[in-house]
Amino acid sequence: MYLLRNADVYLPTPSGRPDILVGGGQILRIEPGIEIPERYCEVIDASGLVAAPGLIDGHVHITGGGGEGGYATRTPELAISDAIAGGITTVVGCLGTDGVTRSPAALLAKARGLEEEGLTSFIYTGHYSIPTRTITESIEHDLLLIDKVIGVGEVAVSDHRSTQPTFHEFARLVSQARRGGILSGKAGVVNIHMGDGPRGLALLKRLLDETEIPASQLLPTHVNRNPTLFEEATAYATRGGFVDLTTSTDPVSLEEGEVKCSSGLRAVLDAGVDPGQVTFSSDGQGSLPVFDAQGRLRGLGVGRVTSLIAEIRDAVMLERVPLETALQTVTSNPARLLKLRGKGRLAVGQDADLILLERSSLEVHSVMARGRWLMKNREALVKGTFE
Ligand code: ZN
Numbered sequence: 001m002y003l004l005r006n007a008d009v010y011l012p013t014p015s016g017r018p019d020i021l022v023g024g025g026q027i028l029r030i031e032p033g034i035e036i037p038e039r040y041c042e043v044i045d046a047s048g049l050v051a052a053p054g055l056i057d058g059h060v061h062i063t064g065g066g067g068e069g070g071y072a073t074r075t076p077e078l079a080i081s082d083a084i085a086g087g088i089t090t091v092v093g094c095l096g097t098d099g100v101t102r103s104p105a106a107l108l109a110k111a112r113g114l115e116e117e118g119l120t121s122f123i124y125t126g127h128y129s130i131p132t133r134t135i136t137e138s139i140e141h142d143l144l145l146i147d148k149v150i151g152v153g154e155v156a157v158s159d160h161r162s163t164q165p166t167f168h169e170f171a172r173l174v175s176q177a178r179r180g181g182i183l184s185g186k187a188g189v190v191n192i193h194m195g196d197g198p199r200g201l202a203l204l205k206r207l208l209d210e211t212e213i214p215a216s217q218l219l220p221t222h223v224n225r226n227p228t229l230f231e232e233a234t235a236y237a238t239r240g241g242f243v244d245l246t247t248s249t250d251p252v253s254l255e256e257g258e259v260k261c262s263s264g265l266r267a268v269l270d271a272g273v274d275p276g277q278v279t280f281s282s283d284g285q286g287s288l289p290v291f292d293a294q295g296r297l298r299g300l301g302v303g304r305v306t307s308l309i310a311e312i313r314d315a316v317m318l319e320r321v322p323l324e325t326a327l328q329t330v331t332s333n334p335a336r337l338l339k340l341r342g343k344g345r346l347a348v349g350q351d352a353d354l355i356l357l358e359r360s361s362l363e364v365h366s367v368m369a370r371g372r373w374l375m376k377n378r379e380a381l382v383k384g385t386f387e
Helices: 080-085 104-117 139-145 167-184 202-210 227-238 251-255 261-270 307-317 323-328 332-337
Strands: 002-005 019-023 026-031 042-045 049-053 055-060 088-093 120-125 149-157 189-194 218-221 243-246 278-281 297-299 354-358 364-369 372-376
Touching: 049 323, 055 243, 055 278, 055 307, 055 332, 080 088, 080 104, 080 372, 088 104, 088 364, 104 120, 120 139, 139 149, 139 167, 149 167, 167 189, 167 202, 202 218, 227 243, 227 261, 243 261, 261 278, 261 307, 261 323, 278 307, 278 332, 307 323, 323 332
Parallel strands: 002 042, 055 088, 088 120, 120 149, 149 189, 189 218, 218 243, 243 278
Antiparallel strands: 002 019, 019 026, 049 354, 354 364, 364 372
């Protein structure tokens, strides 16, 4: 057992400095003045540190992604040390453009590997295409029969790399995800890759207008990729939609008008959006392709999962977003929307996924996942099998 004392505790709501007792992979107690004989637990003085839930990264290309510039541009797999460095204890893996040389089965295997190494992992079945590739015979079968499958994605719309889905194709896919989700007690969320195309969120808005499917079934991502889409997404969130902002970016994209994630959070809050409607994800290990106006590839980078905590830090330090509001975009909000039980909040009975951050700099100091230290005192204690 571990007893953490003197940390500023964010559940993510700020809760003063209660002690936190951890044992058996769970949070056992959160209250002031816990007394346990020292032979039963290690006492950790967390003075000067913030204790918060381990971060949930809801969109990571854990098997690698990319390939938009040919085979040599396929990006590498996620190494667990990157997640640990970024304070991430739960990842949701997804495929992207390539659903031929990348498969949902390989994604599932990688997710299981990360779990064995120490993280909690889930996956979206499918990829950019509609209809999409699955592990078993359908989206509903995957959701009902494979524990790690929590939804579908990332399916692409308003993008030159999409399958140019019609409204009916899109609605059919979302309905399958909804049924599979309901029957399995999972979220069945459809994670939607938004491209730069002028059609923007049209398919999503039409779905909410013309069908009975609720907004919580849809999570459009990369909505900060250009100012027009961002403005439309802000209005979409104002009317109850959920939006996911992507944290990994590069200087070229920012120069060309991408809205930096932390500034985007400030802007949606200023527009009156309920902070509970907003999530951040890294798009880690995805390629960051830059296309010119003719759709020709101009350059390529790789997204980093560590961008998630970097944007939380910038939201707090540069944009003056309260820490609890910034934290909820990567803890309680994704846990609630994706129905990740035991995740995203510090509370008795929840999984002992927690991070300690330096109070002044918000640098990651320690990371615990299911009661096990992955990083302690800035030293990584766990590495990937081949690292
Ligand atoms: Zn994407």
